[in-house]
Amino acid sequence: MSDAVLGIIGGSGIYDLPGLEDAQWISVESPWGTPSDQVRIGTIDGLKIVFLPRHGRGHVYSPTTINYRANIDVMKRCGVTDLLSVSACGSLKEEHEPGMFVLVDQFIDRTIAREKSFFGTGCVAHVSMATPVSPKLVDAVAAAAEAEGLKYHKGGTYLAMEGPQFSSLAESELYRTWNCDVIGMTNMPEAKLAREAEISYATVAMVTDYDSWHPDHGEVDIQAILKVLHDNAANAQRLVARVAKDLPREHQSCPAGSDTALEFALMTAPEKRDPELVAKLDAVAGRVLNRS
């Protein structure tokens, strides 16, 4: 097995990662277009960390205009084996209170205006998303949250909506009938693309509000969200730092198959493959495309 490299995608309110040693902002080019920002590469206790602010420094990109393919491709090019997404979200259940961390294990993808795959005409592939997060990485985050004394809940379904507007009351109530736990705008297609790139993925969903459904909490209010994010930023940073300190230095193979997702996924006959697309897939799918 290879050395572990921990990628962190920081969501709303998280545009840097204090505590990185020997850290530098570095530009990484991607054939998939422009990533959200440079990556900040450094180490924590000898573990290589690659940090990318999902919306860019200064919050430039909306959930719809983020180039998720470029972001994941850049992570792969930097050698990331394990990717932690840190994301603000609304709560769809009373017990997930603002300030808590929900360690999501399922997603429902309701986004409609994004590129969702690295593959397509000239190189078709189908990967499994039955278990979209890496159980070992989730365990590592849960252990870190426990060690840091943070309020967290292990497991839960994240509803990914297109946005950028928040949900109507009817939508919020519908998602509650689907037994969803939290709602956000960014973890899809991010999780799908990480799986295509054979990167183990997990989400720390930071609850910032009760979305639109809660009779005692009224409408979603961005000012209130920002306050929770601000008050919780230090906790999120402590959590990430602890994950980094305790993560095994050798990448742990993913029981959900993240490391080998492409093993039997390619459908297009070698002689029918589009060389241009194949060239763009060098980082994401080089492992399976380059073998004879």
Ligand SMILES: CSC[C@H]1O[C@H](OP(=O)(O)O)[C@H](O)[C@@H]1O
């Ligand atoms: C700041 S509220 C809405 C915004 O926050 C979340 O972003 P992220 O997942 O990157 O933390 C949510 O998905 C929306 O994009």
Ligand SMILES: Nc1ncnc2[nH]cnc12
């Ligand atoms: N209620 C909500 N809906 C969607 N994305 C969010 N991000 C934070 N709160 C949210």
